[in-house]
Amino acid sequence: MKKTRITLKDLALELKLAPSTISRALDNHPAISNATKKRVQQKADEIGFVPNSIASSFRKKKTQSIGIIVPRIDVHFHSLVISGIEEYSYDSGYNVTIFQSNNSLKREEEIARILQNKMVEGVIACLAIETENYDHFKKFKKLGVPVVFYDRVPSNFDANKIVINDFESAFTATEHLINMGCKRIGHIAGNQSTTIFKYRLAGYKAALEKHQLNMDPRLISYTNDLSYDEGVESAEAFLALPELPDGIFCANDYTAVSAIQVFRRANIKIPEDIAIVGFSNYPISKVIEPHITTVNDQAFQMGCTAAKLLIRLIEDDDDDSINSETISLKTELIVRESSMKNKDIIN
Amino acid sequence: MKKTRITLKDLALELKLAPSTISRALDNHPAISNATKKRVQQKADEIGFVPNSIASSFRKKKTQSIGIIVPRIDVHFHSLVISGIEEYSYDSGYNVTIFQSNNSLKREEEIARILQNKMVEGVIACLAIETENYDHFKKFKKLGVPVVFYDRVPSNFDANKIVINDFESAFTATEHLINMGCKRIGHIAGNQSTTIFKYRLAGYKAALEKHQLNMDPRLISYTNDLSYDEGVESAEAFLALPELPDGIFCANDYTAVSAIQVFRRANIKIPEDIAIVGFSNYPISKVIEPHITTVNDQAFQMGCTAAKLLIRLIEDDDDDSINSETISLKTELIVRESSMKNKDIIN
DNA sequence: CTGAAAGCGCTTACAG
DNA sequence: CTGAAAGCGCTTACAG
Numbered sequence: 001m002k003k004t005r006i007t008l009k010d011l012a013l014e015l016k017l018a019p020s021t022i023s024r025a026l027d028n029h030p031a032i033s034n035a036t037k038k039r040v041q042q043k044a045d046e047i048g049f050v051p052n053s054i055a056s057s058f059r060k061k062k063t064q065s066i067g068i069i070v071p072r073i074d075v076h077f078h079s080l081v082i083s084g085i086e087e088y089s090y091d092s093g094y095n096v097t098i099f100q101s102n103n104s105l106k107r108e109e110e111i112a113r114i115l116q117n118k119m120v121e122g123v124i125a126c127l128a129i130e131t132e133n134y135d136h137f138k139k140f141k142k143l144g145v146p147v148v149f150y151d152r153v154p155s156n157f158d159a160n161k162i163v164i165n166d167f168e169s170a171f172t173a174t175e176h177l178i179n180m181g182c183k184r185i186g187h188i189a190g191n192q193s194t195t196i197f198k199y200r201l202a203g204y205k206a207a208l209e210k211h212q213l214n215m216d217p218r219l220i221s222y223t224n225d226l227s228y229d230e231g232v233e234s235a236e237a238f239l240a241l242p243e244l245p246d247g248i249f250c251a252n253d254y255t256a257v258s259a260i261q262v263f264r265r266a267n268i269k270i271p272e273d274i275a276i277v278g279f280s281n282y283p284i285s286k287v288i289e290p291h292i293t294t295v296n297d298q299a300f301q302m303g304c305t306a307a308k309l310l311i312r313l314i315e316d317d318d319d320d321s322i323n324s325e326t327i328s329l330k331t332e333l334i335v336r337e338s339s340m341k342n343k344d345i346i347n
Numbered sequence: 348m349k350k351t352r353i354t355l356k357d358l359a360l361e362l363k364l365a366p367s368t369i370s371r372a373l374d375n376h377p378a379i380s381n382a383t384k385k386r387v388q389q390k391a392d393e394i395g396f397v398p399n400s401i402a403s404s405f406r407k408k409k410t411q412s413i414g415i416i417v418p419r420i421d422v423h424f425h426s427l428v429i430s431g432i433e434e435y436s437y438d439s440g441y442n443v444t445i446f447q448s449n450n451s452l453k454r455e456e457e458i459a460r461i462l463q464n465k466m467v468e469g470v471i472a473c474l475a476i477e478t479e480n481y482d483h484f485k486k487f488k489k490l491g492v493p494v495v496f497y498d499r500v501p502s503n504f505d506a507n508k509i510v511i512n513d514f515e516s517a518f519t520a521t522e523h524l525i526n527m528g529c530k531r532i533g534h535i536a537g538n539q540s541t542t543i544f545k546y547r548l549a550g551y552k553a554a555l556e557k558h559q560l561n562m563d564p565r566l567i568s569y570t571n572d573l574s575y576d577e578g579v580e581s582a583e584a585f586l587a588l589p590e591l592p593d594g595i596f597c598a599n600d601y602t603a604v605s606a607i608q609v610f611r612r613a614n615i616k617i618p619e620d621i622a623i624v625g626f627s628n629y630p631i632s633k634v635i636e637p638h639i640t641t642v643n644d645q646a647f648q649m650g651c652t653a654a655k656l657l658i659r660l661i662e663d664d665d666d667d668s669i670n671s672e673t674i675s676l677k678t679e680l681i682v683r684e685s686s687m688k689n690k691d692i693i694n
Numbered sequence: 695c696t697g698a699a700a701g702c703g704c705t706t707a708c709a710g
Numbered sequence: 711c712t713g714a715a716a717g718c719g720c721t722t723a724c725a726g
Contacts, residue, residue, distance in 0.1 A: 020700075
């Protein structure tokens, strides 16, 4: 399918004006008279002139576009982040081109190359699980293209990062259970090779410590990817203990759902017998019964913040700030029924 | 932030070759000797040459990029479709730039203009709820840019469309309830100004008719947007009837969840007393208890199919096929506990 | 197998 | 307030 487009030059010929004048008129340049601007705009509409912004990008060396690399678009967390990025970028006049790495390092490297060719002005990325070497991102720095990471961010590599305060969030969540009267609190932990899950575990431990609660290692269940099925296994393991926990802090909402369902099947009352707190505020957390107390992980906000930082870096001429900022977003604990063991206390 | 990039011309100078030769060598042109190709590639890597694909796009008038317009990225259905589009497009060498209309016609029009300027080679769109006038899409046709719609597609406007067979899917879902022994089947219906929900209602009615079941108008509950809360209202209305339904076909999974929870609270057994079928196969449908029988709405597949059709249209030189194709995807009924009233029967 | 030349559709410094 | 001219970094038909 092809068509020849009407160009700025065609418009100039029609109006017997120089292309430079047309260009300025359409760009609302102050040196052009209003009368001319009006004439140009009218004629442009009349003959259906559509400016070729690729030519403009090429000439100006500004594409007004940013690249996004995520593991999967259809993971709800990422779709929220992307939504936030798009929203902020759109309002700032940038558009976003999106790629999924499928958690493959090889694909992530390919995508990085494509983005370098495509002259995006900045990149927002959440690393593939496989990624431990960041060479493919270093090239962006050489090209003067800023990169902002979110969620799964590089360790031991100086970079712009948007994260949430996992330690503090986990601490607060666990302390909430303590405030609700729990004395024997378990934790369903994420993969400990991932920074955020290490922090969540650490926050849990710190809260127990602060309140001088006994730390029973059997009450910490380590999972690989916090899947629903792993949550079921964890909950069943807790059930098999000689003494049950009276509260569980789960490192995500899926495992919180599993725990609730396993315990209910065993005729254990939630939250009376065991109080549950999840993490992430997935949509399911406010549908399942009882609704789950959870930590709002600020996904949409994370996207906006990443875009905001990135666009500042793009538009800043000051190279110094290019690779050093880490923004830690505040989360909030959303208290729902699953942890309301003690109804008199409002956390 | 700026840097001057190394250009193809710089590379030519280094190697004392013509730019045309470099261009061909990098493009693996058959007329170039292997020795030269190797030299060029080596030098390119050595000095860190990154081809400027904007210049190339501009020159070739091919951007290898497609635009996507969706109401919201963070709606799970759309994130699945986008994921499918990205997957297929990536494998075909196209990349995708994404925009959300937030269901606003005005914004959809703005986006259409941006996409025309950006010289995308094709567009995939799901219309905003507000959109009833398609003028902003007609311009694409004039420019020779194919457009493929999915899910919320234009009515009374000749266009490429990817949809599922809602009538048939609803028919099958309802018939499944009949096969399970239900005699008094209700329906929670979506907004009847939307084509797909009209078809789902029609499919439900047709199944009742085929099996000569009484059609009680009180058993059809019309909702505005099939929200969880509306589902609760619908279910409560059913509860207030002098005679309860023994099966309900819900036009989405949210309302199926509401129904299950309302009925359970009223000590009604699912599926023994009332069997439930949902629609869409949202993640929640296989987590809620009992797991929900539902129709797989093929979201990811829809994205792949849209991309496939679009790319065919882009690469076809035959203008004839530009705006006429409608592809209706087959769905499948996923049978789970919520409808297994009669365990002897496998649908 | 390699090169010289033109040109894609804009923008912008310079000139008047 | 408007115009002439150069050029962004590639590609490609033409020539040899």
